Amino acid sequence: MVGKVQEKHGYCTLCKSRCGAVFTIEDGRLTGVRPDPAHPTGAAMCPKGRSAPELAHSTARLTTPLRRTRPKSDPDPGWEAISWAEAMDEIASKTAAIAAESGPEAVAFGVATPSGTSVSDATEWIERFVRLFGSPNTVYSAEICNWHKDVAHAFTFGSPIPPPDYAHTDLALLWGFNPAKTWLAQSAAASAAHANGMKLAVVDPRRSTSALSADHWLRVRPGTDAALALGLAHLLIETGGYDSAFVRAWTNAPLLVRADTGRFLRAGELPGGGQGFVVMDETAGRPEAYDTARAAVAPERFALRGTFGVDTATGPVECAPAFERYARACAEWTPDRVAATTWIPEREIRALAAELAAADVVTYYGWTGVGQSANATQTERALATLYALTGSYDSRGGNHVAPPPPYHPAAPFSLVDPVQRAKALGLDKYPLGPPASGYINAGDLCTAIETGSPYPVRALIGFGSNLVVAQPGSDRTAAALRRLDFQVHLDLFHNPTSASADIVLPVNSAYEHEALRFGFEISHRAQEHVQLRPRMIEPQGDSRSDTEIVFDLACRLGLGAQFFDGDVEAAWNWQLAPLGLTVAGLREQQGGVRAPRELAYRKYAEPTGGDGAVRGFGTPTGRVELYSERLLEHGYPPVPEHVAPAPVDEAFPLVLTCAKHGYFVHSQQRSLTSLRRRAPDPSVDIHPRAAPARGWTSTDGSRARRRSGVRERCWLWTKQPCLAQVRTRGQASSTCAGATCSGTGG
Numbered sequence: 001m002v003g004k005v006q007e008k009h010g011y012c013t014l015c016k017s018r019c020g021a022v023f024t025i026e027d028g029r030l031t032g033v034r035p036d037p038a039h040p041t042g043a044a045m046c047p048k049g050r051s052a053p054e055l056a057h058s059t060a061r062l063t064t065p066l067r068r069t070r071p072k073s074d075p076d077p078g079w080e081a082i083s084w085a086e087a088m089d090e091i092a093s094k095t096a097a098i099a100a101e102s103g104p105e106a107v108a109f110g111v112a113t114p115s116g117t118s119v120s121d122a123t124e125w126i127e128r129f130v131r132l133f134g135s136p137n138t139v140y141s142a143e144i145c146n147w148h149k150d151v152a153h154a155f156t157f158g159s160p161i162p163p164p165d166y167a168h169t170d171l172a173l174l175w176g177f178n179p180a181k182t183w184l185a186q187s188a189a190a191s192a193a194h195a196n197g198m199k200l201a202v203v204d205p206r207r208s209t210s211a212l213s214a215d216h217w218l219r220v221r222p223g224t225d226a227a228l229a230l231g232l233a234h235l236l237i238e239t240g241g242y243d244s245a246f247v248r249a250w251t252n253a254p255l256l257v258r259a260d261t262g263r264f265l266r267a268g269e270l271p272g273g274g275q276g277f278v279v280m281d282e283t284a285g286r287p288e289a290y291d292t293a294r295a296a297v298a299p300e301r302f303a304l305r306g307t308f309g310v311d312t313a314t315g316p317v318e319c320a321p322a323f324e325r326y327a328r329a330c331a332e333w334t335p336d337r338v339a340a341t342t343w344i345p346e347r348e349i350r351a352l353a354a355e356l357a358a359a360d361v362v363t364y365y366g367w368t369g370v371g372q373s374a375n376a377t378q379t380e381r382a383l384a385t386l387y388a389l390t391g392s393y394d395s396r397g398g399n400h401v402a403p404p405p406p407y408h409p410a411a412p413f414s415l416v417d418p419v420q421r422a423k424a425l426g427l428d429k430y431p432l433g434p435p436a437s438g439y440i441n442a443g444d445l446c447t448a449i450e451t452g453s454p455y456p457v458r459a460l461i462g463f464g465s466n467l468v469v470a471q472p473g474s475d476r477t478a479a480a481l482r483r484l485d486f487q488v489h490l491d492l493f494h495n496p497t498s499a500s501a502d503i504v505l506p507v508n509s510a511y512e513h514e515a516l517r518f519g520f521e522i523s524h525r526a527q528e529h530v531q532l533r534p535r536m537i538e539p540q541g542d543s544r545s546d547t548e549i550v551f552d553l554a555c556r557l558g559l560g561a562q563f564f565d566g567d568v569e570a571a572w573n574w575q576l577a578p579l580g581l582t583v584a585g586l587r588e589q590q591g592g593v594r595a596p597r598e599l600a601y602r603k604y605a606e607p608t609g610g611d612g613a614v615r616g617f618g619t620p621t622g623r624v625e626l627y628s629e630r631l632l633e634h635g636y637p638p639v640p641e642h643v644a645p646a647p648v649d650e651a652f653p654l655v656l657t658c659a660k661h662g663y664f665v666h667s668q669q670r671s672l673t674s675l676r677r678r679a680p681d682p683s684v685d686i687h688p689r690a691a692p693a694r695g696w697t698s699t700d701g702s703r704a705r706r707r708s709g710v711r712e713r714c715w716l717w718t719k720q721p722c723l724a725q726v727r728t729r730g731q732a733s734s735t736c737a738g739a740t741c742s743g744t745g746g
């Protein structure tokens with residue numbers, strides 16, 4: 001007999017793609033999921049998303065709050081089931097006591113990535129709680145995978161990388177980014193555009209799904225991406241294949257830089273004074289004040305190359321336009337040197353440079369291949385400045401800045417008390433790094449727990465963050481967590497990080513609670529989409545959502561007024577108010593509604609006043625920064641720089657890189673049978689030419705395979721370069737160039 005069958009419209013939360021989906025529910029059980037073509041991100045779903053029923057109904061799920069009854073030295077925690085009231089009372093009282101004794105900074109928080117887990121349903125409210133509680137210490141593992149694209153990119157453009165506009169571009173450049181495995185909505189958009197004539201260039205040592213059909217596939221040696229980007233920029237500059245009008249008007253390229261200090265010459269230093277900076281007027285042959293708060297007047301006059309003696313109020317000073325400094329740095333990367341460094345044939349480098357020069361508009365994206373290297377910030381700078389040369393930013397077919405609908409954000413950074421913000425662990429070492437945004441490194445957290453320096457961290461509340469596995473040095477992290485006075489872990493399943501917790505709270509899956517989303521980060525149209533995702537099935541066991549838990553905890557810790565007295569629906573209605581929408585109304589429109597926004601390009605040129613003032617860019621000079629005085633002031637190179645990776649030699653003849661797996665996100669989903677069956681073991685790909693020398697056997701003439709026990713010595717090229725021995729299952733594959741091998745992870 002067939003029971004009651006329902007279909008509900010929602011979206012998958014297992015990665016940043018947030019694919020629109022239709023869920024099938026039979027007799028209260030989630031039984032199926034398929035793409036929702038009516039949704040702006042609903043073109044397709046990957047195996048992870050399709051495994052929703054397995055995830056929701058897994059018998060391994062945590063279903064009740066648990067309290068440890070044995071010491072942390074005991075491998076058996078002796079979990080006892082407790083009520084929610086007991087659990088939350090204990091969490092609130094112990095957290096409050098530690099904050100009162102040692103300050104709120106003694107309580108750290110861990111949050112799983114919103115780009116790869118359903119914690120994204122609650123991220124804003126978790127951040128609101130952490131900021132109002134007063135802790136400056138949240139471990140997001142941001143330094144591992146999103147630092148370059150969300151923060152380092154801002155050193156150049158003043159914002160994270162906006163989404164690519166594949167539909168209208170001439171050329172898409174995917175750099176260390178394989179959207180087919182990590183962001184299906186982008187992959188679908190890129191494939192459709194490619195079929196319509198868009199050119200596709202992929203920089204990746206692996207023959208990724210994207211590389212398979214690319215017009216240009218550059219197999220870069222891991223860790224040398226900055227050299228390639230600088231070399232491409234050099235070719236564009238040498239051949240005049242860059243957008244000189246954009247570079248003169250909207251980058252800081254024409255601003256004069258003092259040779260003696262490396263700082264920009266200020267207009268106030270000229271004998272006649274003035275506002276802002278100084279450019280050299282090539283037509284008149286004299287320096288001129290240039291206030292970058294305003295649009296440039298006849299910027300075609302501005303010199304980009306050369307050196308000039310400038311008379312200042314205190315005497316003559318030698319200066320050069322910032323572009324001269326940038327171009328000189330790029331010129332060090334001649335095609336033959338780039339080829340030798342990156343292992344990419346020179347003809348392929350020249351071909352991509354010619355394609356970049358020929359394209360009217362270019363779009364790009366880079367992810368873990370860029371971010372998971374020891375030189376991520378400089379690599380991102382090299383890429384971002386290369387992209388600036390195309391003049392495509394925020395244009396139709398470029399990387400288009402498409403903000404979400406205007407709603408009330410729950411966690412503005414201004415909620416952080418400046419006194420507490422200054423206490424962020426690691427801020428002294430990385431004043432421009434993640435701690436400046438309240439996101440500390442796990443290594444600094446461990447040090448504070450181990451040594452009490454600069455102050456003791458005594459408690460950790462982890463919202464699904466699996467630090468023991470996600471961070472380097474698992475043994476150290478696990479040992480540090482065991483030293484905490486109090487640890488709380490929220491999750492769907494036990495994991496190595498929950499093993500040391502004092503209390504474990506069962507969180508439900510995205511299918512068991514409502515969630516509100518403002519915009520989907522793929523296009524202007526998708527960003528207009530506002531959706532209240534319905535609850536598909538009842539919560540499994542006694543599980544609760546992250547949002548419910550954080551509202552409850554906030555109220556118990558005296559933050560009820562800021563958390564709508566625990567009323568989640570009231571909080572969402574407050575967020576929706578500027579849009580004229582309500583939760584009740586959205587419940588009636590299950591697939592979501594469109595909150596139309598004006599489609600605008602090149603918003604940096606928009607006037608902001610009647611005196612020529614323009615919006616510009618959110619950088620210190622108000623322009624795209626080919627030259628960064630801010631980085632210089634903190635001891636970093638002001639123009640991008642390549643840092644050579646560890647050499648390949650006889651002792652370590654292979655370079656190991658890694659790529660995200662199509663079946664798993666980070667440490668998740670390994671217990672789901674349908675996915676694990678497809679990828680039962682960790683694996684490493686290696687080029688067929690490198691395989692025989694390592695004793696790998698050929699089984700079918702084209703693909704050598706050694707089923708188990710492969711042990712190799714290689715450089716593990718990660719954020720923290722280290723020597724590693726790999727023991728895993730290996731297969732020879734033409735996906736990896738030369739002496740590179742690629743493992744699954746990241």
Ligand code: SF4
Pocket residue numbers: 012013014015016017018019044045046047048049050182183184185
């Ligand atoms: S790409 Fe896969 S995991 Fe990511 S949102 Fe889509 S279906 Fe979910």
